[in-house]
Amino acid sequence: MKSDISTMFLNFLHKWLFPDFTNKLTWAVASTGILLVTTPVEFKVAICNWLITTLNASSVPPFEVPLVEENQNVMGYVLIFVSLAHNAVYKIISYKLDALSFEIKREKRRVDLDLYEKFVELFPSAGETVLMLKDGDFACDVSKSSMKALNDFMYCWEGAEFTFNNEDIEFRKSEFYNLVTNFKRKVSLYTFSKDSDYLTVYPRHINPEFDSIPQSVKNEIETLDALANKLYIKHQSFITYSKKHL
Structure with a gap:
């Protein structure tokens, strides 16, 4: 002041x-x-x-x-x-x-660096969430724990205290946030709780090993895989850009 x-x-x-x-x-x-x-x-x-x-x-x-x-x-x-x-x-x-x-x-740069470190701590490139986005296949079961970082980010990082002073970095963070929100919405629509640890895209009456998979489910799998890959690319781009400009 x-x-x-x-x-x-x-x-x-x-x-x-x-x-x-x-x-x-x-x-x-x-x-x-x-x-x-x-x-x-x-x-x-x-x-x-x-x-x-x-x-x-x-x-x-x-x-x-x-x-x-x-x-x-x-x-x-x-x-x-x-x-x-x-x-x-x-x-x-x-x-x-x-x-x-x-x-x-x-x-302002110190504040942005602290915020960037929190982002990397939440989304390390070798962490479970980022690896799920990179390698995950929604035709298979997906661990619920791999969604935790996405949930934390979606519920917390929209607040003013998580706003970067650097406008370009904040713009890229907002893009990532919007992708996360869209991805999580699709996950909630297309997946079911298989048990306490895993999510699946298959309804209970469909066994992917023995039953024919409906085209609608195949489309949902493709949509989730595409969004996950897009999120991974955006995550890596955000990390690279922030390291260069902070």
């Missing part, structure tokens, strides 16, 4: 007191001051007196401005000092903004 307030305050100063043209402005003021200091006194007095004479002659009603007789270069030194001080403050604010921006990015 404190960091956010500091960032907002420095951004305000940077925008309104030190806009993008600040370096050009600084050099213009400094150049004017240097010009005032280095220009010969006689030339400056002549120019000032000419301007004053023109002003006195054109004023309505007329008023008299005294002529300049000498010059102490005070204004030139003031302009040089102000320009240098302005540039110094600008550099300090820019440095602070860069430091805060770096700290914020580092913290």
Whole structure:
């Protein structure tokens, strides 16, 4: 919270007191001051007196401005000092903004890395769930335990605390989440509990070893196998992309 307030305050100063043209402005003021200091006194007095004479002659009603007789270069030194001080403050604010921006990015990256590690812990490539997606064949029985990680992911990872700061990674996680949701929905529609440990696509009245398998069941097997393979590819793609960009 404190960091956010500091960032907002420095951004305000940077925008309104030190806009993008600040370096050009600084050099213009400094150049004017240097010009005032280095220009010969006689030339400056002549120019000032000419301007004053023109002003006195054109004023309505007329008023008299005294002529300049000498010059102490005070204004030139003031302009040089102000320009240098302005540039110094600008550099300090820019440095602070860069430091805060770096700290914020580092913290966001740390959060994303922690979240990525939780994802890999839930879905290790050599874990039961991922291997089921890679090698599983729904024409055979499927272990219920291989579905646990998918269930945990579907029920937990939609919350805000499981959102990646990196928008591209979050987009790919959302794609994986949608695939998991679709896959689990199909599994719940097409499979039956064979016993306490396994799921099967075959209704109780069909024995795949002896009975003819209906085409509808074959289609369901193909659908589940295709979705499982698609999930595996998306999982591997997500792991590869996240490792590269975190």
